[in-house]
Amino acid sequence: MLTEPLDLEAALKLAFIRNGEIRRRYAQLGISHADLQAAARIANPRLSLSWLHPQGGGPNETSQSVFVTFSDLLLLPSRRRLSAADFRRTEFAVMSALMELRKDVETAWYTQVSALQNQMLREAAAQAADTALELAQRFHAAGNIAQLELDEQRMRAAGARLAALRAKSDAADARRRLAGLLGLRSSDPWQTAGRLPEPPGEEISATAVVATAIAQRHDLAAAGEEVAMLEDALATTRRWRLLRPIGVGYEREHDAGGEVRRGPGLTAELPLFDQGQAAIARLEARLLDARARRDALALDVENSVHTEIERLQLAHEIYAAYRDRLMPAAASAVERRQERVNFMLEGVFSLLQARGERYDIQAGWLAAVRDYWIARAALRAELGGPLPGDDEPRPLTISLDDAMPPAESEHAHHGGDP
Amino acid sequence: MKMSRRNWFWWMGAGGLLPLALMGRRAYAQQDETQVSAPASRPGVRPVRTLNGRTLSFRMVGGVKEFHLVAEEVEHEFAPGSRAKCWGYNGTTPGPTIEAVEGDRVRILVTNRLPEHTTIHWHGILLPSGMDGVGGLSQPHIAPGETYAYEFTLRQHGTHMYHPHADEMLQMAVGMMGMFIVHPRHGEAVPIDRDYCFLLHNWALHPGSYRPDPAVMQDFDLWTFNSKVFPAIDPIVARTGERVRIRIGNLSMWNHPIHLHGVQFHVTGSDGGRWPRALWRPETTEIVGVGQTRDIEFVAVPGDWALHCHMSHHTMNAMGHDIPNALGVKQGDLDAAVRRALPGYMSMGEGGMAEHQEHTNMGHMAGPENTLPMMMGRGPFGNLEMGGMFTVVKVRNDLRREDYGDPGWYPNPPGTVARRVSEAPAAVRPDEPMDHSKMNHGG
């Protein structure tokens, strides 16, 4: 069983082998479990050098080829059993499914890790509010504060406890979702890593990403190939229409994974009345249609990529506003309030209340970090491949340590160092 | 010379390394120090000692004593650790004390280097209506950059004050005030050996800020003698048997019951001059009302004697008045739990506030920047736990006549200091005769 906490790479590895949906696809292709294990063994070390695990990655083209290699390896055992056309189609479907799975796993992993961190944060906030309530009960029992002030602390403590319970429930939901994607039991004692990675300092530029998308989207490439194939077929038909009573047929079909092509086939015809005009007209119509579809898809890809980039850039701005403005201001405000308490300008309750507000801000910051990574995964899926910056190290450094210092062993007399 | 804004911020950034207030003074220092005040040279006229301050010099111009006050922004230090941008005269708050003699003709030039108009009202002085300094009523306002001349003949003696009578609330709240002492022409029947003066004032210098807030009417942060708080207030020094007068003016927004330990003083005067002896009355506490001045006199007896306002929060620096009362609340065992959320937290106040000065003395409970702890000062036997309007009258047998230096702590003669007779709370019960056999009666 899993003993190490699951980082994102390990989660993706698991998903690519164990995910129920992807295993059904493998099974349809006749890929055995042993093939999978072999593929995983061969491919994953190479994958770990690329965008699946960005720490040591090479340039994007390499990453892309590694991805192709992976699907290639997966399909190797069945290749002999498939026609070239079926192979292309299957390759495309599997790659699409893997891309989609990757996005889902990333989203679920970031959601789960942030939910766990949020659960800890909310638990700390609830404990602080409980402590404030206990203090208030003592102040009240000593005759020093009124019932009203006690009631306010009771409300705060109850509210903080409810927030902690909700956070716990969110974390459980996130765990179930991730377990489903990874093919794990949510009741088994596996764990994810404890921290979110720090987002990069600067966000990527839109123009580079759009160009990348145009270059690496598989469906776009397929649409382009279809146009090329039809142009080829049309030229062939025109050349041979009088000499050879043979037309080049071309069919396409739809399936759940999107539109795929079925390769050219030969059809024998009697050229008594038909000298190929109808076939040519049909092919011309198909070519026009294919070009329109390719262009529409290209526009659609570009627009979708722009949308996701904007979403990512906004997510980064929100994260950066937390990191650079709200978080430091909230930390400083609590410290300044502590100084006021030190000089008996203010009491412990307003200080703890300010700390509670800082917990809320820290929760918002966690959510901003999570949203950034989820937006990045969505953009990557839209792109059909790696993003600029994917190969930079992303240590898991988003920490709540300063929010929750470990319980102290003894601190009998004096306050901590400022 | 006037502080530029840039200098001010530079000073803030440097953490107050350089007492730039001196720069404000420099322009007038020469004028103040090269000419000795005339009052001292007259027989029977003894110049006053302005606590933490000085007397304004003058020059004789055609038989007129000509003084020059410059209203301007100043850097002021209430005590080390608390500075503010205030307004004052000739580089300080309060401004220098004007001293003259009954019968003198005085001309006081007032230059306005403030960003708004001002005037000076000569509080309690008998003069022509047009010299009274009420902006808009007695005279036009003195616009920024302008210099006005006030000129009148002193027809009285006594303890007086000067302050603006234009945008008065603001200008006084940020420190514009001074004393105006008029000595009697022919000396005093009961001569004074040491003559001190200071002004009472209050300041809304909110913790962490660097400029007094003129909008506050009651909840002040600092309470001062001559714009200083204890322990930065000069001691009042005298030799045993000397006759000491302390002249106190109040330009604050509260009345202050000023209490002197060790003697029954007589209240002998005010801005009405030195009263006839029949009106003198013995007291140990005298309320100096807002806008009033009071002179108290006593024959010095040896010792270190507290002189302070008896409003207890006026002998403290800034503290919160809306904090939960921790007296009698056990908290210490919850500190560890609070510190999980607030690493710097430590509870206080279960047994009272006395522990607070211990903590702030040791510096491990940092307060807001530019803010003094509410309790300060250390004496020979421990913390004084005071601030604000508090100083010490130090009387010694062996002082020279003109020695105003701080003689240190009083060496109590043997057997004249309160002593501990027991450390066991159960050993002494007020309703039972003491068992003297169990007690240490010392020497």
Ligand SMILES: [Cu+2]
């Ligand atoms: Cu007072």
